[in-house]
Amino acid sequence: IGSRRAARTLWFLILMSLCLFITVCRASSPQEEEDSAMQNIVTEKRAEESHRQDSADLLIFILLLTLTILTIWLFKHRRFRFLHETGLAMIYGLIVGVILRYAVHVPRDVGTASMGCFVNISPATLLVNISGKFYEYTLKGEISANLVNDVQDNEMLRKVTFDPEVFFNILLPPIIFHAGYSLKRRHFFRNMGSILAYAFVGTVISCFVIGLLMYGCVMLMKQFSQLGGDFFFTDCLFYGAIVSATDPVTVLAIFHELQVDADMYALLFGESVLNDAVAVVLSSSIVAYQPQGDNSHTFEVMALLKSFGMFLGVFSGSFSLGVATGVVTALISFFTKLRDFQLLETALFFLMSWSTFLLAEACGFTGVVAVLFCGITQAHYTFNNLSPESQDRTKQLFELLNFLAENFIFSYMGLTLFTFQNHIFNPMFIVGAFLAVFVGRAANIYPLSFLLNLGRRYKIRSNFQHMMMFAGLRGAMTFALSIRDTATFARQMMFSTNLLVVFFTVWVCGGGTTQMLSCQRIRVGVDSDQDNSMGLADGSERRSTKQESAWLFRIWYNFDHNYLKPILTHSGPPLTTTLPPCCGPVARLLTSPQAIENECQLKDDDSDLILTDGDINLSYGDITVSTDAMGAHTNSGRSFSGTATSDDLDRELAYGDHELVMRGTRLVLPMDDSEPPFSDSIRNLRM
């Protein structure tokens, strides 16, 4: 009774205090500055003042996040689904941005001095001799000449602007790692072929389609002399690459809540996770193409090949680095008994995952990509070696980091629409970009789906295709890639346009997900348990259809299950049973006593996987889902006695596949089975 009123009061109180805080804190600082100017100003005072200002700026973001959390709780509490937390974070960011921009305008007199210097290159460190004392300055970046006056005026707005590298080096890694770590591997591996096609071929198609369309648009703008600066073809391609990174976090959250078909979820999630990686590497390859040929920006075969080679090199390098550290972590947790000390175990896991990023960056690869594959490897192998407490801890830790980083990025996005200094909004370019993004997505999804359906036994139906088309949101990755470099005219226009693309897709496409789901008649409330029991019921029949499943996946699965899992984890059959007898001594050496002990109580990662779902569900628990974590666990208990000699490998393969079905992996479940009558629940869900 009183509690609700009190909650509302509290909420407004926080909102008000935020506004007040911004005003006071902004207005008060120059006052103190003057005070300190009265005395003999020492550098320390200035540094202290700057530190205080930094704290206050960071505090604005923390309060923004707090507000977002409270409001999103209110939304979840009342089951509003039209606005996701990231969309809300953007709105709050916008509000604070408006306040900062228009309500508080204090031209701050922070000492900025201009000086000429007669060196050829800009040094990284500068020692300045100021009246006998030496001060050290570090290079922050280049400023275009026409903005030098702006710098001096708008120090205040510049202060709330973070170094763009923060996004790449601090905020993106946990998001991407979490995506990899929480990948639904069962459904992911099942649809691996399609996902890889969408992610690699699709992103490249999308990049080039958007690039070409934008080039046309830019040409047209030149005709109408609407273009205020240079915009080369490589810029267009670069724009295509950065805007091809989809981030359907909003859609996936709703999918998860409504329990949309798991294959639909896996397709969309897998594609979005991988195409981030592809887009990052692609964009850096395009940048690498640029400075060739004395900035002539003409087409050149050698440069193209070099760029392509760089793409392959960086991608495979990052991939193998990520997998390598994942495997090393698995080996460490396999050979040590760290699981007795959960804190050490969690710390090690965290450090190894972080070191992947640093190692990749230090080697010149892409840290974000390495972290993604490290996450997948950790989930696939290391996770099985962790103690149950550490499994929970690591999942919760990365879930929290992901949540904070994501909401921070989105609220910063909202803020930056008003506080960023060099926005260039060109209506024609914006219209062109929206069109190109739409066409690019369509050129990715529809033709590829058609081609994939030729090979797939269980077709990707047209409503799934429409849904994937609709779910092509742009998010954190596009933003981080756009803000990374805003030095030239082209990049500034891209950045401004991308902000609008992100806003539109997150609010409109994200908000319309439930409507779209019901409009496309996609099944919701699918209980994976149910499917499993079906799979178990007519297992013998399924067994005959297993041959249709992707051969690539089958070979990989068997290799992984028989050799990699036993070597790297405590789960899986002991090596002594899977290796040919001639390798007996090696097998015995590599098999831990625990694995032999565990022989009769196999624990499969797939069941862990479902456990993950259960957990996520628990933390968002609007709707209770009955997970089959324990069920699958006990099911997988018996039924594997591993008899593998080199001569009956074939039987083994078949047996392994049977195993798959037995444990409810739904490898071969047809997708075109008769749909259940369209459930009414979705109509109720729309408020």
Add this chain to the structure above:
Amino acid sequence: IGSRRAARTLWFLILMSLCLFITVCRASSPQEEEDSAMQNIVTEKRAEESHRQDSADLLIFILLLTLTILTIWLFKHRRFRFLHETGLAMIYGLIVGVILRYAVHVPRDVGTASMGCFVNISPATLLVNISGKFYEYTLKGEISANLVNDVQDNEMLRKVTFDPEVFFNILLPPIIFHAGYSLKRRHFFRNMGSILAYAFVGTVISCFVIGLLMYGCVMLMKQFSQLGGDFFFTDCLFYGAIVSATDPVTVLAIFHELQVDADMYALLFGESVLNDAVAVVLSSSIVAYQPQGDNSHTFEVMALLKSFGMFLGVFSGSFSLGVATGVVTALISFFTKLRDFQLLETALFFLMSWSTFLLAEACGFTGVVAVLFCGITQAHYTFNNLSPESQDRTKQLFELLNFLAENFIFSYMGLTLFTFQNHIFNPMFIVGAFLAVFVGRAANIYPLSFLLNLGRRYKIRSNFQHMMMFAGLRGAMTFALSIRDTATFARQMMFSTNLLVVFFTVWVCGGGTTQMLSCQRIRVGVDSDQDNSMGLADGSERRSTKQESAWLFRIWYNFDHNYLKPILTHSGPPLTTTLPPCCGPVARLLTSPQAIENECQLKDDDSDLILTDGDINLSYGDITVSTDAMGAHTNSGRSFSGTATSDDLDRELAYGDHELVMRGTRLVLPMDDSEPPFSDSIRNLRM
């Protein structure tokens, strides 16, 4: 069998790879620098190179931490207790420091330019016009004139040197917050008087004793002309303040493992936690005293009063800020039903705790102190409103952050002994400092214990005093305070000396804890369960002795229990029963329906407290401790029906106290009861 050999191989492999990595990564970078120098160098390339170098530097620390974790696992596994993880981290840091210093010496040609400037003050931002392009530089700090050449030579060593503010703004807050959050409140409040005395009076005594002794030492050095620069009295006092912050993390870990007497633990832990806060504020007050009187460094009453006022102001400001945000968090979690969404709840808790730090820093108070009191408040109130999952999550999260930050600081300490550029090791000063630290600790513990024993019914026995004397380790706080400012000669000498003090105390005093415990015949293996059951058995007898417990504590406890707890948490009796009837409407408004529901199943923070122990124990679980978390829980279930009218407040107070005893709070358990025969376990524990 093979597993152990493999583990050892793995371990050496990592060690080797670290060394190799350092060498390769250090040696390779100038090569690439040259390559890029061949072409037209763009600023971006330089920034990229610098970013890669930064990644590599950070990676060294991550690998160091990984190595520490693996080794400490080995130690825990084999039950070596003579070296704590922090001590080990220092050793590894030392090794890497030696390698960096002597094995790899690549004079790197990173462009550093000197230039003269004709401005009076050093600007915070510098715009440099380099051949037509504008570059922005930010102020990093002042460099003493005689080191300007060093800067250019030893860029490499300077690179692995972090900005000292990192320690204060990133690494210390989680450590201090965790200390506050995991404070054993039951025993803490019981011994609050003594702890406050040690922390406030003791630290001030220690500061002045050490300051005076050091001043004598410095005078003596001047006589022998051993002093190479200025060293004023205020510097001596500053040294006294920073070296007075004790950090017995090693000792406490061993105490916890061996289950040393809980009061001993509470005294030591409480003192160390609070004296950090006192030392921080004290040192900043002393610095504030310094620049008065035109740098004459003479005694001045006004300046002293101002410093004292500043001490009080900053301390009370930080204190109230910390408590305030804690209370706000408690209110938010009280009025919202955030507990349905654990992720949001944990995120909010984390953000609010972090905002305390930022708010304090933005207001000019001390963030670290605010964070400490915020932690205590969060543990006391907010913790009770959290869902069980969030209670676990927050505890685990801060435990992990604490672990990482602590080990990072200690390994950095080891590293910095060799990589820091401006070490000044003066044998006389070092000997003087060790002596002063010893005398200062003695002047803190023994006289105060004597005075406290006059008032305490349950004396602090002499073996406890010796143990506290011995456990005066210096650690992270002393280091962070010393490294914060190393501009002058005096500060550099302090820093170098403090490093040695930390090394000595952590290795020698930390390593000798078990020996000292057995030598002082302090009880180990104390089961709090046992004490509780005793407390319950003769509860009626205890009730008569309750009058002896500190009156201050009793008043506070009753106020807290009857008014604050019901307002801020879902535990405690409903307000409607504790407030006088005239306040009925107010009480009903402030009482949540849940609290009324909960009336019959009260949950006390003390039981949560014990739960905390159980958890910590779980994660270090060498020895299994049977906690009475569940037991206390059920005990506290009935027995409170809250009948409070204003006229029988007296009865209520007595009743509240009885409650205390009933729930096993051991308020009045005598400490001088007959000792059990000295257990043999400690002898076994020493290898």
